[in-house]
Amino acid sequence: MPMNTPEHRAPDVDDWKWQMQNRLRTAEDFDHCFNLTDSERSALTDSERPFPVSITPYYAGLIDPQDADDPLRKTMIPRLDEFVAGEGEYDDPLAEDVNSPVPGLVHRYEDRVLFLMTDHCPVYCRYCTRSRLVGGNADFEMTKRRWQQSIEYIQAHTEIHDVLISGGDPLTFSDEKLEWLLSRLADIKHLDFIRIGTKVPVVMPQRITTKLCEMLKKYHPVFMSIHVIHPNEITDESSAAFKKLADAGIPLGSQTVLLKGVNDTSACILKLMRLLLKNRVRPYYLLQCDPIKGSAHFRTKVEKGIEIIKDLRGHLSGYGIPQFILDVPNGGGKIPLVPDYITGRENDYLKITNYKGETGYSYYDG
Numbered sequence: 001m002p003m004n005t006p007e008h009r010a011p012d013v014d015d016w017k018w019q020m021q022n023r024l025r026t027a028e029d030f031d032h033c034f035n036l037t038d039s040e041r042s043a044l045t046d047s048e049r050p051f052p053v054s055i056t057p058y059y060a061g062l063i064d065p066q067d068a069d070d071p072l073r074k075t076m077i078p079r080l081d082e083f084v085a086g087e088g089e090y091d092d093p094l095a096e097d098v099n100s101p102v103p104g105l106v107h108r109y110e111d112r113v114l115f116l117m118t119d120h121c122p123v124y125c126r127y128c129t130r131s132r133l134v135g136g137n138a139d140f141e142m143t144k145r146r147w148q149q150s151i152e153y154i155q156a157h158t159e160i161h162d163v164l165i166s167g168g169d170p171l172t173f174s175d176e177k178l179e180w181l182l183s184r185l186a187d188i189k190h191l192d193f194i195r196i197g198t199k200v201p202v203v204m205p206q207r208i209t210t211k212l213c214e215m216l217k218k219y220h221p222v223f224m225s226i227h228v229i230h231p232n233e234i235t236d237e238s239s240a241a242f243k244k245l246a247d248a249g250i251p252l253g254s255q256t257v258l259l260k261g262v263n264d265t266s267a268c269i270l271k272l273m274r275l276l277l278k279n280r281v282r283p284y285y286l287l288q289c290d291p292i293k294g295s296a297h298f299r300t301k302v303e304k305g306i307e308i309i310k311d312l313r314g315h316l317s318g319y320g321i322p323q324f325i326l327d328v329p330n331g332g333g334k335i336p337l338v339p340d341y342i343t344g345r346e347n348d349y350l351k352i353t354n355y356k357g358e359t360g361y362s363y364y365d366g
């Protein structure tokens with residue numbers, strides 16, 4: 001049984017396959033490692049649970065077993081709140097299913113596609129946008145046939161410039177299976193680059209092996225979008241993973257979901273963005289939490305995200321400031337939300353409020 005204290009760690013803890021095999025998945029596993037609240041225990045034992053629960057032993061070790069308010073804990077251990085469907089929530093908030101020309105491929109923006117490689121993840125974030133899909137157990141031959149259909153679609157659509165491989169988490173596959181897909185995509189002449197969307201570098205950094213990086217390098221340009229939500233995820237282990245990826249020439253970007261009671265303060269986001277820069281990860285998106293069913297307890301007001309971006313400006317290099325994004329329900333797509341600095345116009349002059357909130361500036365714009 002995995003324990004989240006170092007002295008109980010098995011000798012294979014550095015092996016990602018050990019991490020996968022020893023994930024905490026049942027109420028019993030969690031009871032062993034955490035002082036559970038009633039709400040957590042009820043949610044874990046409910047057989048109607050909408051989607052699976054799982055944490056790697058490594059990630060469990062980043063969570064305070066006694067503190068029910070631990071930020072990472074809230075995102076991983078279910079609570080009864082997730083059974084409550086709130087207003088404006090959907091099973092498929094981004095209408096991805098209707099924008100899929102072939103199963104597992106979302107073609108919403110003309111120039112790029114989202115390739116859902118798998119429905120597997122090492123951990124299941126409780127606010128997951130694709131909770132309707134994840135956790136299945138498809139047979140690999142079937143999966144490969146599905147990939148083949150997507151590859152053919154991309155080959156036939158020369159307007160597509162890039163492929164974002166996501167899921168589920170693509171890095172749950174072996175190097176060989178990943179390479180099967182990457183090598184085929186890299187052969188498509190009209191693609192400019194390939195992106196991998198993953199949370200693995202922070203939830204299972206052991207997966208980022210030298211061998212994996214050597215393989216990825218062969219298919220450049222390969223970018224990586226890393227799902228990171230909190231400074232507690234930046235450890236010696238995840239830093240070593242970022243370093244290996246960056247040294248392999250992979251441009252790294254971050255995607256952070258803004259979550260109530262987890263990371264919804266300017267100080268928390270500022271600290272995270274600084275840590276990311278230090279690790280050669282360029283902050284990319286700060287995302288409003290998608291209105292997936294049962295996620296109301298995670299959602300902040302849209303105004304909060306705008307306020308955080310405003311607070312970052314002037315305290316952090318532009319390299320560290322992500323775009324705040326609202327992905328509009330029903331397939332509206334990603335909309336960047338920015339603070340208003342132009343407050344009006346007086347004849348040929350724009351009235352401007354600066355990053356400190358000081359009014360009275362103007363700019364001739366005739």
Ligand SMILES: *Cc1c(COP(=O)(O)O)cnc(C)c1O
Pocket residue numbers: 106107108109112113114164334
């Ligand atoms: C987010 C997303 C992408 C990638 O968008 P970028 O702005 O290029 O990061 C592509 N397709 C779909 C359907 C998406 O939701």
